[in-house]
Amino acid sequence: MRQVAADNGMIVIMVLHDLVMAARWSDRVVLLAEGRIAADGAPSDAITAERLGEVYRVAATVENSPRGLSIVIDDIL
Numbered sequence: 001m002r003q004v005a006a007d008n009g010m011i012v013i014m015v016l017h018d019l020v021m022a023a024r025w026s027d028r029v030v031l032l033a034e035g036r037i038a039a040d041g042a043p044s045d046a047i048t049a050e051r052l053g054e055v056y057r058v059a060a061t062v063e064n065s066p067r068g069l070s071i072v073i074d075d076i077l
Contacts, residue, residue: 002025014026019047019052019069019071020068020069020070020071022043022047023043023044023047023068023069024043024068024069026043027042028040028041028042028043029041029042029043029046029047030046031046031047031051031055032055033054033055038051038054038055039051039055043069044064044069047062047069047071048062049061049062052071052073053077057076057077058073058074058075058076058077059073059074059075059076059077060072060073060074061074
């Protein structure tokens with residue numbers, strides 16, 4: 001789908017609740033918290049441990065790897 005969109009100058013908008021999949025397949029992500037935009041940007045910029053704490057109230061570890069973002073939820077705040 002990504003290649004078809006690029007070849008045809010199209011934009012694809014998806015709603016995902018799996019942040020790893022969102023980071024893997026998106027050039028840009030928007031995180032919502034209580035109906036407001038909490039983050040908007042490249043996945044590695046928008047999906048951070050601090051941001052996950054603010055949005056989902058969890059302690060998390062977020063690491064970049066060659067295969068994409070790795071997200072581990074360590075605790076509930």
